[in-house]
Amino acid sequence: MCEILAVRWATPTRFQELVPWAEKVEYYGIASFGWGVAWLEHGQVKRHRYEGRLSEDPSGVKQLANVVSTHFLVHFRRPNRLSTIQMADTQPFLAEKGRFAFCHNGSFTREREFRDRYVGRLQGKADSEVGFRVFEEILDQGASPEQALVKTHDQLAGNANLGYLGADGEIVVFNAYPNNRFHRFRVDGALVAATELHSADDSLFRLVFPGATERHVISGAESLAQPEAAR
Helix, strand or coil: CCEEEEEEEEEEEEHHHHHHHHHHHHHHHCCCCCEEEEEEECCEEEEEEECCCHHHCHHHHHHHCCCEEEEEEEEECCCCCHHHCCHHHCCCEECHHHCEEEEEEEEECCHHHHHHHHHHHCCCCCHHHHHHHHHHHHHHCCCCHHHHHHHHHHHHCEEEEEEEEECCCCEEEEEECCCCCEEEEEECCEEEEEECCCCCCCHHHHHHCCCCEEEEECCEEEECCCCCCCC
């Protein structure tokens, strides 16, 4: 029941500019059990996480307000198992040395088959972190981010939306969740991908992004290419 918001601006932009979108995605998506954001900064991916709601994290939002970047990956959490509510399972996950960030919405049905393989590298209890480690392993074997996202889902199965932000500036999103589709569009000079609030109608655009253009539903893995400068 999580939601994902990926934003790529044409020019460096303050995090504060996307907060109104993030607040609405969290509110309408009913994702109340952890939020986090990853962003690109000087060739590394940085991250902020909080165990509760964005609306309950004023000090974090204040610290982030003047963070400037062209790339942001935001995750709002509603876990399948409430026993996994803890910082270790709050997303996005961050690879060592800020190489990339990864996040997941959905449920990996084969997670238990893979958990023992990564037991020494797991800090939390949720299936999403297993997905993070599977993805990391595939990526380290030389796959592209798009290929690694597809292979991660192929191996773990289930419904899944995935997000990736690399230190090289690539954002890739993956959609294989019919009940919470990933949409891609342009709005206010940004190229955006967002899950549809678990609402199979036009609510994402009616309630959060009424000015969106060039809308389409993502199929498989898609990279968010460099957006044109705002006209």
